[in-house]
Amino acid sequence: MSSLGVPPFEEQEKENMSITKEVKASDATAQKMFSEGTLVEVSSDDDGFEGAWFAATIVKAVGKDKFLVQYQSLRTDDDSGFLREEFDTLHIRPCPPETLVVDRFSLFEEVDALYNDGWWVGVISKVLGGSKYLVYFRDTDEEIEFKHSDLRPHQDWIDGKWIMASQALMKCFTCDCLRNQERIPCVPGEIALHLKDSASCSSGSQLMIF
Template sequence: MADPNKYFRKGSEVEISSNDEGFRGAWYAGTVIRPPSARSKKVLVQYRALMADEAGKTPLQETLDVVQLRPPPPREAHPRFEFSQEVDARYNDGWWEGVVMEVLEDGRCSVFFRGTREQLEFGASELRVHREWVNGSWVPPLEVEETVSIVEKMKPSKKMVKDKFSKGTLVEVSSDEDGFQGAWFAATIIDQLTKNKFLIEYKTLRNDDDTDFLREEADILHIRPCPPDTFVVDSFNLHDEVDALYNDGWWVGVISTILKRKRYLVYFRGTNEEMEFKHSDLRLHKDWIDGKWIMASRVHNLVTHLHLSKMREVSPKSLHSSTPDLKLNLMMD
């Protein structure tokens, strides 16, 4: 885990993940006013653009946990965006994570936000490559940018599909439905419907009338093998990234406090919740990338890494009641 005192000194520029309703899921520029100390991991920050008063003269200040902060990410001098690329879109003074769905004229892009299934247009200057701050490093790093799209990077080969996702195989499946986003659920592959689509049956989720286990179609990008037993460890450390078993699914979080008797508090950034779990309901978080299980600290040479449990459920346009002068389309299923 990166030393917070190194990156969050007094006066340091940072990006802030706010927990307030209507702002959750975006990153905002700010400055450290009071850094963390040996007695407290809390940091006092001041937003650059968000104001505390209606007159817009007093910058907003908040005391936050270090897990809600990160340094400003690096940016390419002349970025080029392509279909299916993970990006951050600047809207209402914040950066919101989305996916490029169409490259338009004059470098403009149509960006899809998974959480709300909305699509907005942005100019190239309003976009940047999406990066994650992992153990003190940016992923992907600026110096090894690759041009391959995230969708192509995550698609498994034909041989992998045959070996890993055959009929009857136990897998984990993620869902885009409200209330289930960001979690992985155990399921069994019932049949392969097309090249990249499968019929699966969940192991714990029931259908609407509770007569049987839920069956549904899932594409290959929402399926992964069950993680190996090597994910189980004797103990977890502070700030370890983990998956927590909750409501029959595995949700990614961060160990925020180590309690007695092998119990832990886990912080979920996407919902700003902190919950207590016993050791047996936790496992180290890894990402299934390019046919391999990758620890967060070892993904630096990959094009990106997906944090599905951090799916944003907040719409960029919900920050203010005014309607933006942007094209808005609803994605059709």
């Protein structure tokens, strides 16, 4: 007599077969999506590279859900050729579609910035003249200037689809004692970025919370 809550053997066997079929289908999809010569982007968990995506080309499959890729811009230490590395499918994605044409990025818009040969996620913290922007990076608490041509709209690869990112969480406050730009602690785990004289908050400053 089986214990309460434990499915009968036949039902459990059917469930296991169903899971096996799903895994095989997933493997086949990955093999088809990341076939030899396909242009992709890869990410690394190494210190200093978290969150960045680098352009690469699939060289070949090297195992279950694992592929050898060749970077398009990163070279070997001896500069003899482009670097090759193995990645699993959790760290590989197709290149974002280039159908989006953006003439101008807006304040607080989430973007990808091309920096040190990779695409890094940031937020437009200030719109400058001459098609230039200041981009704030949460992970490093840095603000760097970029040309429009080195930015692209941020998209997320979720469940096999490209999803446009929502605007950064923001909240508007009035404040009379802020200087041009000032970062202040907000609540534990958050960073507040004050931008004085924001067009959307003419009476004071904008507070962007990450």
